[in-house]
Amino acid sequence: MRDANFLIENNARHMWHPMAHPAEMQAMPPKVITAGAGVHVTDVEGQKTLDAVGGLWNVNLGYSCQPVKDAIRDQLSDLPYYSAFRGTSTGPAIELSYELREWFEPDGLTRAFFTSGGSDSVETALRLARQYHKIRGDRDRTKFLSLKKGYHGTHFGGASVNGNANFRRNYEPMLAGCFQIPCPHIYRNPFGESDPAKLAQLCAAALEDEVAFQGADTIAAFIMEPVLGAGGVIPPHESFMPLVREICDRHGILLIADEVITAFGRTGAWTGSRLWGVKPDLMCTAKAITNGYYPFGAVMIAEKVVETFENNDDAFGNIGHGYTYSAHPVGAAAALATLAETKRLNVAENAGARGDELLAGCKGLMDKHQIVGDVRGKGLMICLELVADRATKSAAAKSVMGDVFEKTYGAGVMVRVSSNNVILSPPLVITSDDVATIVAGLDHGLSAAG
Numbered sequence: 001m002r003d004a005n006f007l008i009e010n011n012a013r014h015m016w017h018p019m020a021h022p023a024e025m026q027a028m029p030p031k032v033i034t035a036g037a038g039v040h041v042t043d044v045e046g047q048k049t050l051d052a053v054g055g056l057w058n059v060n061l062g063y064s065c066q067p068v069k070d071a072i073r074d075q076l077s078d079l080p081y082y083s084a085f086r087g088t089s090t091g092p093a094i095e096l097s098y099e100l101r102e103w104f105e106p107d108g109l110t111r112a113f114f115t116s117g118g119s120d121s122v123e124t125a126l127r128l129a130r131q132y133h134k135i136r137g138d139r140d141r142t143k144f145l146s147l148k149k150g151y152h153g154t155h156f157g158g159a160s161v162n163g164n165a166n167f168r169r170n171y172e173p174m175l176a177g178c179f180q181i182p183c184p185h186i187y188r189n190p191f192g193e194s195d196p197a198k199l200a201q202l203c204a205a206a207l208e209d210e211v212a213f214q215g216a217d218t219i220a221a222f223i224m225e226p227v228l229g230a231g232g233v234i235p236p237h238e239s240f241m242p243l244v245r246e247i248c249d250r251h252g253i254l255l256i257a258d259e260v261i262t263a264f265g266r267t268g269a270w271t272g273s274r275l276w277g278v279k280p281d282l283m284c285t286a287k288a289i290t291n292g293y294y295p296f297g298a299v300m301i302a303e304k305v306v307e308t309f310e311n312n313d314d315a316f317g318n319i320g321h322g323y324t325y326s327a328h329p330v331g332a333a334a335a336l337a338t339l340a341e342t343k344r345l346n347v348a349e350n351a352g353a354r355g356d357e358l359l360a361g362c363k364g365l366m367d368k369h370q371i372v373g374d375v376r377g378k379g380l381m382i383c384l385e386l387v388a389d390r391a392t393k394s395a396a397a398k399s400v401m402g403d404v405f406e407k408t409y410g411a412g413v414m415v416r417v418s419s420n421n422v423i424l425s426p427p428l429v430i431t432s433d434d435v436a437t438i439v440a441g442l443d444h445g446l447s448a449a450g
């Protein structure tokens with residue numbers, strides 16, 4: 001690799017960054033990360049920070065997971081690529097499908113469809129949901145319902161079910177037939193409701209109302225994150241997802257759990273669906289499936305959907321969907337090693353325990369820093385929402401968010417700033433000492449707000 005001066009000089013000059021304004025990136029170039037070890041990353045200036053972002057909600061086992069690195073190296077040497085399109089398969093893909101079936105057995109999911117990442121997994125689930133109804137002769141069931149504030153990636157299907165204008169406005173018109181209902185978000189909801197259980201009822205009633213308005217026989221699926229992530233870490237009341245499951249069942253609507261963040265332990269349970277005691281019809285996974293070391297994802301499929309496809313004997317059952325890199329053998333080998341390590345280290349338990357500590361630590365910062373309007377989370381997904389005024393809940397200024405980020409970074413902790421939210425999603429292997437370091441770093445960073 002070229003030297004540090006070259007990297008600094010050319011940083012953001014010849015590439016556009018995802019989720020950023022190109023001009024802003026040129027004016028304020030991003031941190032250049034050059035190394036990672038354990039739960040820390042180091043930048044081109046030599047500054048080491050505790051990565052409280054966990055890459056991007058995906059490096060659950062940290063940066064030094066040797067079994068995953070070895071599996072990638074060995075698979076690259078044995079067979080760096082072969083396709084899984086009709087007619088061929090590979091050993092790692094077959095073995096992974098077997099392991100995932102065991103892994104997701106408690107969720108009632110028995111088949112895998114492999115993808116190259118989260119957006120692909122969402123796109124796949126939406127398409128399979130429509131196809132499921134077509135096979136059954138319900139050809140009008142094409143619409144999708146979802147939650148405001150939800151995030152489902154950036155393909156046109158996923159962006160169309162997203163519940164945040166930031167990811168939609170510049171790309172409209174979106175896919176027809178997608179409708180959002182209010183999100184069970186205590187801090188900001190249209191009902192002015194502060195009781196979580198009552199709010200869950202109100203949002204479920206809004207879903208019921210939308211189903212009646214659209215006509216149940218026109219709706220293919222409802223998609224939701226069990227704990228909303230990118231929209232600002234919103235854990236719904238425990239009754240909400242079961243209520244949604246019941247409504248979907250009653251109306252013949254499929255339930256897609258978008259677990260791109262929550263699968264594999266982040267909430268303190270092995271899946272978000274399991275956390276709430278719900279069995280979805282389709283589950284989207286990606287990110288931590290390979291510990292972030294290789295772009296890969298899997299849509300897991302419930303028996304009800306499996307039977308419909310596998311018992312079909314006409315062209316409606318044919319899957320006209322897939323990616324060149326679906327079931328990539330190197331990704332599958334990485335996933336196999338990641339699953340084994342994830343299980344061996346029992347990271348879900350640590351995510352639950354460290355998550356409670358981190359949430360308590362962040363809540364403690366509210367006494368000292370008026371700018372913190374709300375702290376919420378579940379397991380190791382936590383958000384501090386920063387406001388200019390606690391009474392009106394008006395968002396903290398962008399410049400303030402930038403200052404908080406820089407000052408926290410200077411104190412040795414990497415966090416993610418998204419609109420007026422500071423989002424924490426550290427590796428699931430962090431210790432109590434790491435939690436204390438994150439809270440101390442934030443304490444220092446928040447003082448930037450005065």
Ligand SMILES: Cc1ncc(COP(=O)(O)O)c(C=O)c1O
Pocket residue numbers: 117118119120122151152153154225229230258259260261286287
């Ligand atoms: C819930 C959810 N779904 C889908 C996606 C999209 O995944 P990817 O960025 O890998 O395409 C994300 C990404 O953060 C996500 O959080």
